[in-house]
Amino acid sequence: MTLRRTLLICSAAALAASAFPAVAQDWPERPVRILVSFPPGGSSDLVARLLAEHLGERLGQPFIVENRPGAGGTVAALALKDASPDGHSFMLSNLTPFSIAPTLFPDAGYDPITDFTHVSYIGGVHLALFAGAELGITTLDDLIAGAMAAPGELDYGTSGVGSWGHIVSARFGAITDTEMEHIPYQGSGPMQLDLRAGVIGLSFDAVPQNLPLVNEGVAIPLAVSSPERLETLPDVPTFLEAGLDLVAENWLGFSAPGGLDPAIAAKLDETLTDIMTLPEITAQFDNWGIVRVPMNGAAFAAFVADQYSAWAPMVEAAR
């Protein structure tokens, strides 16, 4: 055997040893990073920061939030895909990069299912169709009738082209056979301002951040996208009740690069599930309108795959 070959074999062995996943007992051995696909400050970012504090306390290593916003969350997802599956890189996974972006940007560069290990479910928020107070419409039927009578007259906002609000709105238009003008915004904040001011009459937006507007009487929720009525808006019917096949949840979870040691995944899922029962966490989640149904790690992985295939045709239709 030549020296060169010996060296090659040795280095290959060293490489294999270093790539060998950390054993679950030792995990975590060093600080763990959580990639967040939003800039700091939004509610999803806060979820990550809050959970990071508790995870750090329980698992004995700091959990550090790294904001990698950009390109519909694909920047963060790509960074996660390229990270080592050694249990020290996770992402606060959510609807946009895993259910919408891969269809919206066919060149996104990752497969939302096979390139990742989807570890744990955190919860989700639903969206609603809101009408501004000045519009004078208070029920979904009135809206559909109004939109039928004057196609293209009504304006509705979403938090951006390719946002879940936009995709749901396109689906709404298709199944109700109505036509309204889409006014895209950059995020929910400026859109809320214009809904309040009556610049736009309607918006498709996540429920929690609009609850203050509802309480003030500035925004009237016409229907919600949850499978059942929401605790926070018990009087508002679902789209399903109105006979419209429209369910949409912006889910949040923890995901890792593909090939994560199942023992580490199980340990993280257990710890998170435990944290999520703390009264201070449940109170905070209620406050943010994050709805949680029990779901274990395996069920969550199936859920992500399910969501991806459910959203793909809707995204295609909205393009």
Added chain:
Amino acid sequence: MELLGNLALGFAAATTVEMLTVCFVGVLLGTFVGVLPGIGPLAAVAMLLPVSFHLPAEAALILLAGVYYGAEYGGSTASILLNIPGTPSASVTALDGFPMAQKGRAGVALVLTAIASFVGGIVGVIVMALLSPALAGFALRFGPAEYFAVMVLGLVAATVVGGRGIVRGLAMVFLGLLLGTIGVDVNSGATRFTGGIPDLRDGISLVVVAMGLFGVSEVIASIRGNTRHKVSQPLNWRSLMPNRDDWSRVPGPALRGSAVGSFFGTLPGAGQTVASFVGYAVEKRISRNKDQFGHGAVEGVVVPESANNAAAQTAFIPTLTLGIPGSTTMALMLGALMIHGITPGPRLIADHPSLFWGLVASFVIGNLMLLVLNIPLVGLWARILRVPHAMLYPIVAVLICIGVYSLRLNLFDVWLTLGFGLLGYAMRLWRFEPAPLLIGFVLGPMIEEYFRRAMLLSRGDPLVFIERPGSATLLAIALILLVLAALQPKKLLLRLLKSA
């Protein structure tokens, strides 16, 4: 008086030992991150956010807010000393602050900056205390057409920033506008001018452009020894202090700058950078010392600093009373409130009076602290100029890289900043000003977004900009400014008199 009662409540809430401590820590840290080029309040506020979970809501907000407006004080220091703005909004301050330093008046410029910042901060707080509820309503009456009009006005006003002729200024404004179109189009979702580079999909960050054009280009120039050479700064206390002529040129510009800044601060998204540019442009139009602008005019330092500090305070009005954050840093502060179960909105002042008025009181206290903190520091900062360039500039370059990288943890941004540094250096060689480029870059995307939104809402009818009185008035002012700039009536008059 209800206001006095509210203020009493606020001061009672803000003068406990704990609140004073967090306020001091906040403004101190803010000054520090403001001084460091590239590292801005966003990084500091993000790092402090977890700390704020463990504080009461009032203390958390006072701390984070202190970092935010403290950074506006510090941002001008490097502008004046090194021609490298610490924050994008301090870019304008370099136009006259750096020439002052080159004349050996760095200390004077820093003292005036601290005072102008204080005036701006206090005016901003007064506006906030008196007008918050009314101004919230005002922002609501500002539809897309009015936003478009005010941004156009800002752009027209800002073309006179920089002193190398209107054609060169306009060329740079247009280059800025073009750079602003890079990234996803808000209305169609199509990516534009990214050359297929995914990192450009969200456009170029303002910090990248500002730090590249102003900061890196200055570092490059220093390698060639191309910085107009070092001037020894007198360090005795007397020569640090402004003289009588300087003082006489402070009050008017400071108040005008504060007024402009207070206005732009209340518009979500417009922010401090636009405020300081427009303030400078307005002052340059009306000042008697017009010719000195760009060569170390006192007004050229006072106006932008009073404007960006006033805007930093009034930016809290839309954030707190409408729940609309004007910037990512503001979004973080909203986040700190949300963690404590407080939802910003029109009911915030009524539901949480001690939070709102405590914050207002802490602004007054914080601005006083900053004034007291900054004036003794002037001597120290002025000494920085004695550090050999061979040591100082590499440190600055490293700080810029760290600051830019910390924005999105993206190495691409660092390379892009270096690219803008080369562009800035080339512009310097061919005598183009970077300031008009920056303002075009800031305003371009907003002008486009609001213009297209207004046109979408009017179904393509451009009359919407003339039919609405607000936008019609603003556009008329912009047109008059443009005509005046093009015709230069004083020169015309002089020519007529001569020929007669």
